[in-house]
Amino acid sequence: MFKMISSPHTHSGKxxxxxxxxxxxxxxxxxxxxxxxxxxxxxIQAALAVGLALTLExxxxxxRHKPKLFYIADFSVILTALILAVAIPPYAPYWVILIGTFCAVIFAKHVYGGLGQNLFNPAMVGYVILLISFPLQMTTWLPPVQLLNEPPTFADAYALIFTGFSTDGFSLHQLTAAIDGITQATPLDAVKTGIKSGAALSDIAHSPIFGSLLPFGAIAEGQGWxxxxxxxxxGGLFLIWKKIIHWQIPVAFLAVIFLFGFVQNLLAFAPNPLWHWFSGATMFGAxxxxxxxxxxxxxPKGKLIFGALxxxxxxxxxxxxxxxxxxxxAVLLGNICVPLIDxxxxxxxxGHFKKGGK
Structure with a gap:
């Protein structure tokens, strides 16, 4: 007697x-x-996020009376926690990452029924909730540690996250006070604010947070970023090579940013379009x-449209x-349009024809 199983009868192994x-x-x-x-x-932020995410899962x-180990072992909640931990400032207070992880796992994932049924990217839901609710904590970035007189040790990082002060009693603001031109803004924020205030890019580039790894045009790229x-x-190219993700979304996403940056560079005193590729969360997002x-x-066509959007x-x-x-x-707004795009x-x-076709 043959064993009867349902389709599909072939598996990709993914x-x-x-x-x-x-x-x-x-x-x-x-x-x-x-x-x-x-x-x-x-x-430390990653450890906090992953620990809480696994606990919530x-x-x-x-x-919900679901097989616990089966759902935890798919690593999806760990990936969500890691993406959120990488996206927030490294020395944000501990409760920031805990609130964001809770929102990502509960509100953006399990409220919709769990993995595969959520409408929005869980990590980005958690991030946006944090950014809107706690703008000060979510925009307080420490410059590259190489620019600090006393780079924070692991003990300092732990103390900053849980108490707001390093082991020597310095706050984040005090750690950057000795660096000229540092206001705890990211390079992307520094350029945007500087251009709106009428400053020349050459003057903005004098800030220590801008490095000179590659000649990206009118302004050097942000050091570290x-x-x-x-x-x-x-890492993204590796995923495409492994066929874990498809090329359409990243290519469309980066092509549009390059095109917009190129036009802005021609019409206004804006950085080289390549600068936008290596600033902020461009490659991470792509x-x-x-x-x-x-x-x-x-x-296939929808991926190109979604990436471009x-x-x-x-x-x-x-x-x-x-x-x-x-x-x-942008990703959350794009998620809203996915059903229509698809x-x-x-x-x-x-075997089927278009309406009115033969």
Whole structure:
């Protein structure tokens, strides 16, 4: 007697856990670079986020009478926690990452029924809630530790996150007070604010937070930020090579940002378009956030439209909005449009004709 099983009878082997694990592995070089340039706070934030995320996942699956180990072992909640931990300032208070993780796991994921049923990217929901609710904590970035007279140790990072002061009693503001031109703003924010105030890019570039790794045109890239973006780019290319993500969304996303940056560079005194690629969360958003398989478009044409739409929204927010970067808002707004995009970009089924066709 033959064993009867339901379709599909062939499997690609791309289990959810395996996909999530590859994405986590691809993020590791960028996380290491972020630790090198911005200190151990990233590591502590990641530990807090992952610990709470696993705890919440266990509690929710227990309440919903679901197989606990099965859902925890798919690594999806760990990936969500890591993305959120990397996105927030490394030395934000501990309660910031805890609130963001709770919102991401509960409100953005399990309220909709769990993985595969959520409408919005969970990590970006948590990030946006934090950014709107706690703007001061979410915009207080420490410059690269190489610029500090006394780079914070692991003990300092732990003390800053849990008490607001280093082991020597210095606050984040005091740690940067000795650095000329540092106001705890990111390079992207510094350029946007400087241009609006009428300052020349050459003058803005004199700030120590701008490095000179590559000649990106009128202004050098942000020190530390460009290197982290470069590692996210390498990780994203690795994911495309492994066929974990498709090329359409990142390519459309980056192409639109380059085009907008190029036009702005021609019409106004704006940085070289390549500068926008390696500033803020551009590469992180292109390869690790916008490509979320649950909340992004799933059709080939739809992926291109979705990536371009998110790229346009990022540029509009960067150039004309009130926030220096807009990846989180752009991705969530793009998620809203996914059902419509997929509906009008569905491939024609073999044997069927278009309406009115033969």
């Amino acid at each position: 289990l959810t856990a395996r996909i999530m694990l590859w994405v986590i592995i691809a993020m590791i070089p960028a996380i290491i670079a972020q630790i090198y340039y911005f200190g151990f706070g990233v590591l 266990f509690i929710v699956t227990l309440l 460009a290197q982290v973006n470069a590692f996210f780019l390498l 390869f690790f956030i916008a490509t979320d398989p649950v909340t992004a478009s799933i059709t 998110v790229g346009i929204l990022v540029c509009l927010i960067r150039f004309y909005g009130g926030y220096p970067d807009g990846v989180a808002f 509906y009008y970009t569905r491939p024609r089924v073999s």
